[in-house]
Amino acid sequence: MPYAGKMVRQIFESGTISALRRCLIDWYERNRRDLPWRNSQDPYAIWVSEIMLQQTRVAVVIDRYQAFMTRFPTLVSLALAPEQDVLAQWSGLGYYRRARMLHKAAQLVAAQREGNLPVTSTELRLLPGIGAYTSAAIASIAHGEVVAVVDGNVERVLSRMAGWEVVSRTGATALRRKIEALAAQLVDPARPGDFNQALMELGATVCLPRNPQCLTCPISAVCKTRGEHKTPPRARMLSCEVGHALSVRTSHNTAKACCPSGREVLLEQRPASVTVMPGMWELPLLRNAAVPEEDLRMTVRHAIMQVNYYVRIRTVFEDDVQELAIAAGERRWVPLGEAAGMALTGLTRKVLSRARLFPAAPLDSITPLAGVGMRG
């Protein structure tokens, strides 16, 4: 990439690249957050964290990562698990394809490589769900491979630093290439993993999309922008009204000695063929989203992608099946205790939590049953 070298020389005076690397890594050592996946050198642990962090906030990931690693401590344990168990661990995190591909890749590595992940970014890149960013992140962090990562943070930090702006829609790709070339020139050959994490950490905690904290930025001296930069406008949110059924019954199933009776909720599994959340379980859709006032249990706003769903939840009794839309997949009465551990959609988890039908968190379990059904 000779062109990248030229760009770097245009941006920095000779010799300042090593100073930049030092500034960045010094800052990182002093300011890095203590995150669970940073306490491990295990490539599997780093891999899981990188997949879970894709398009997902660190604050959301922390607890879920620890739960996932407790349930699947090793690559082989993940490979051996049923897919529904993996999806259940992913429930509420979204982008479920990540979980399915992580699982698939673990099975490939278990079957073909005795459970040892590839070491080089080039080989990692061949596994499902591992793209340009993730392969570089794992290889540089776990094995010290000298390869740059370019995620959303790095893209923002470097474009601001270089003073490059998105000019047009088509210009975004060209700019991305320039940033990748710049990152490749900048990455510290001595400590690529720390350098990469430093750049990402800077973007995540200082060089914020809005309100960048330029006064505390370790590299503001070489930054062309020192503040916000232009970003392309986003698509408008759409809105849509839907209804879901909350059907709860008291079980008369005495077959299971452990839980001879208890309450069960009616769930429906989304078909494997749908593009959105295949295989996940949810409350059955209502035939009619217009719910009579007296049957309205609660309303929920739930944003999925570019759409705001205004969701009406109504009680549907066991005999009133005609209120439900035609089932697209299997329907099953599930004991509430079991449902909590299933591969529920985020909306379903939200509704059942809000209805106090199972705890949102393990410790939040004390709920008077008398309150159930009386909430609006």
Added chain:
DNA sequence: GAAACGTGGCC
């Protein structure tokens, strides 16, 4: 190369 793929949390 654009479009699709989810969600919890914060302002």
Added chain:
DNA sequence: TGGCCAAGTTT
């Protein structure tokens, strides 16, 4: 409330 995300990958 409505908008805006957040450590990308696949098709």
